[in-house]
Amino acid sequence: MARIGIIGSEGAMGHALASVIAAGGHALSGGVDKGGDPAGLADESDVLVDFSSPQALEANLHAAIGAGIPLVIGTTGLDATHHTAIDNAARVVPILQTGNTSLGVTLLAHLVREAAARLGPDWDIEIVEMHHRRKVDAPSGTALLLGEAAAQGRGIELAANRESGRDGHTGARRPGTIGFASLRGGTVAGEHSVILAGEQERLVLAHSAEDRSIFARGAIRAAEWLIGKPARRYTMEDVLEL
Numbered sequence: 001m002a003r004i005g006i007i008g009s010e011g012a013m014g015h016a017l018a019s020v021i022a023a024g025g026h027a028l029s030g031g032v033d034k035g036g037d038p039a040g041l042a043d044e045s046d047v048l049v050d051f052s053s054p055q056a057l058e059a060n061l062h063a064a065i066g067a068g069i070p071l072v073i074g075t076t077g078l079d080a081t082h083h084t085a086i087d088n089a090a091r092v093v094p095i096l097q098t099g100n101t102s103l104g105v106t107l108l109a110h111l112v113r114e115a116a117a118r119l120g121p122d123w124d125i126e127i128v129e130m131h132h133r134r135k136v137d138a139p140s141g142t143a144l145l146l147g148e149a150a151a152q153g154r155g156i157e158l159a160a161n162r163e164s165g166r167d168g169h170t171g172a173r174r175p176g177t178i179g180f181a182s183l184r185g186g187t188v189a190g191e192h193s194v195i196l197a198g199e200q201e202r203l204v205l206a207h208s209a210e211d212r213s214i215f216a217r218g219a220i221r222a223a224e225w226l227i228g229k230p231a232r233r234y235t236m237e238d239v240l241e242l
């Protein structure tokens, strides 16, 4: 039975993870939050699962490397420096990082990549997301993941072709860009729509999270899958063999 350690254990996702671990017959090795000791937790665990804050990333990577165990990173709001640190750590231990651990969004990303590739650059792509009022990062990790999938389908770099937060006299839409709009309010677990807008027609691919247990189930499935894998950076598409 795998011993799973949670980083961000007292948060909303930490509680959802603990429920899935208990229901699935896994072993919870413990949890840490701000000011906690991830290295100590890693020594007691077979795998770490992080849903906390980007500020925790460096210590979490050190902890996983120190104990020689895999790490699942669900925390969002990561920047380019964080991603470089993950790439470097993934040369030493297996790491799975994703903005969304759900089955539905993983398949959605696959479909978005395909749609963007087949429809071509004349179709404008806009991604709209809505989350609960507590969420601190925007666009959501999922929106960025879907934007990356669309960019891959088109064969372009998202960083150079992304637009978000339109306000005021913005001018006409820049051709070929991928747009992001973020809404916040209430208790919404996660709503994402990818709108592909062409001449006189629109294709909308969407996902609704009804409860954050879907993220917890996906994260625990990923954690189990990661144990024993060679050091590399993995995605949920690897876990689900898409």
Ligand SMILES: NC(=O)C1=CN([C@@H]2O[C@H](COP(=O)(O)OP(=O)(O)OC[C@H]3O[C@@H](n4cnc5c(N)ncnc54)[C@H](OP(=O)(O)O)[C@@H]3O)[C@@H](O)[C@H]2O)C=CC1
Residues within 6 Å of the ligand: 007, 008, 009, 010, 011, 012, 013, 014, 032, 033, 034, 035, 036, 051, 052, 053, 055, 056, 073, 074, 075, 076, 077, 098, 099, 100, 101, 102, 141, 212, 215
């Ligand atoms: N990839 C996915 O599928 C999903 C990703 N997420 C992401 O997971 C993260 C957490 O979400 P959620 O649970 O809703 O957030 P919460 O704010 O409810 O919980 C965050 C937890 O992390 C802890 N924390 C904060 N800073 C640190 C730190 N430096 N070291 C260790 N623990 C820390 C907090 O502790 P304290 O209160 O002491 O600060 C808190 O217990 C977010 O980035 C969110 O976007 C969420 C759902 C799905």
Ligand SMILES: O=C(O)C1=N[C@H](C(=O)O)C[C@H](O)C1
Residues within 6 Å of the ligand: 076, 099, 100, 131, 135, 139, 140, 141, 142, 143, 189, 190, 191, 209
């Ligand atoms: O903060 C959340 O709640 C969520 N965060 C992730 C994101 O940024 O996309 C995943 C999910 O949508 C819920």
